[in-house]
Amino acid sequence: MEPNTKMGSNKTGIDMSPILSKEMIEGSKKLKLDGADGYTNLTLLEQFYLDNDDPLGSVxxxxxxxxxxxxxxxxxxxxxxxxxxxxxxxxxxxxxxxxxxxxxxxxxxxxxxxxxxxxxxxxxxxxxxxxxxxxxxxxxxxxxxxxxxxxxxxxxxxxxxxxxxxxxxxxxxxxxxxxxxxxxxxxxxxxxxxxxxxxxxxxxxxxxxxxxxxxxxxxxxxxxxxxxxxxxxxxxxxxxxxxxxxxx
Ligand SMILES: [Fe+2]
The missing domain is CATH 1.20.1260.10 (Ferritin, core subunit, four-helix bundle)
Known part of the structure; x- marks a missing residue:
């Protein structure tokens, strides 16, 4: 079997930290995705670039x-x-x-x-x-x-x-x-x-x-x-x- 498929410890999933993962999930529910929290600014920024788009180049x-x-x-x-x-x-x-x-x-x-x-x-x-x-x-x-x-x-x-x-x-x-x-x-x-x-x-x-x-x-x-x-x-x-x- 290739080394990449062998079982090893969980280093990336939330199962290794049940307490902190619970806090993280609760925290994400409190996060507002509108208003002056940065999300709106991000949308405006994306819109700016879409409005001022240049093509990738020319032939x-x-x-x-x-x-x-x-x-x-x-x-x-x-x-x-x-x-x-x-x-x-x-x-x-x-x-x-x-x-x-x-x-x-x-x-x-x-x-x-x-x-x-x-x-x-x-x-x-x-x-x-x-x-x-x-x-x-x-x-x-x-x-x-x-x-x-x-x-x-x-x-x-x-x-x-x-x-x-x-x-x-x-x-x-x-x-x-x-x-x-x-x-x-x-x-x-x-x-x-x-x-x-x-x-x-x-x-x-x-x-x-x-x-x-x-x-x-x-x-x-x-x-x-x-x-x-x-x-x-x-x-x-x-x-x-x-x-x-x-x-x-
Ligand atoms: Fe080919």
Whole structure:
């Protein structure tokens, strides 16, 4: 069984302190949530920021217009290419993070094996294969961005939002204290998002008339489907294995 699942003392729940927890519950009932107690001020503060909201940024215009780009942009006439560039930039950043995530998981598994720790043993060669495919997807997106004349280093608004959303999941995987099973749960969320995002990117490329790109994205999606199914299976095995061991 993984160390994170073993029984230990209660350090976070209220059951360890029945007297103080009773006081805390009584105190919370006395707390007024309106009037001049700070709550109203907080609401006003939130309203202020909502009223004065700025967007996360803007999609950088392509800086270069080459021959290929000209034909591509011709096809984009009547559309909003910035929507596609925004999502392309998001996927590019996400796949780059995907490479780092698999690197961390490989490190975690190697450490587990080197120290004979309990837990599901993941096949390192499969993890390496997924890692390499994430890198392959990153370079595919680099190629597409270059074709459209986009700036590879620019962070698009949706890349920003998606990066913030994924940051918690990445922290789980990067944390040396988390188990392989806990990391796999975070990986599952990442791969689910990744899958849906590639499906959308294919549709956007088709909408833009970029069928060659859409075909390349379909190949990436096929690989992502395998990542998703495999990670889901590993995660389920890692949890169920612990449950079975506990009963024996
Ligand atoms: Fe993936």
């Amino acid at each position: 950088p215009m392509p800086g270069t217009v080459k021959g290929v780009v000209k034909s591509a942009t011709k096809m984009l006439t009547g559309h909003h290419p910035e929507v596609f560039l925004n999502k392309l930039g998001e996927r590019l950043a996400f796949e780059r993070s995907g490479v780092r995530i698999y690197e961390q998981l490989i490190l975690k598994c190697e450490h587990m094996a080197a120290n004979s720790m309990d837990g599901l043993k993941l096949p390192l060669e499969k993890l390496q294969e997924f890692h390499d495919q994430e890198a392959e997807h990153f370079y595919l997106l680099v190629e597409c961005m270059e074709t459209l004349g986009g700036d590879l280093t620019a962070q698009t608004p949706d890349a920003d939002a998606s990066g913030v959303a994924a940051s918690g999941l990445m922290k789980v995987i990067m944390d040396p204290r988390t188990s392989v099973s806990q990391s796999l749960e975070a990986m599952l969320s990442i791969e689910l998002t990744d899958n849906a995002a590639w499906e959308l990117l294919i549709k956007l490329a088709e909408d833009m008339g970029l069928s060659d790109m859409a075909d390349k994205f379909r190949h990436a999606l096929q690989q992502e489907n395998v990542h998703l199914e495999t990670v889901k299976q590993w995660y389920e095995e890692s949890v169920r294995e612990q449950g079975i061991m506990r009963l024996s």
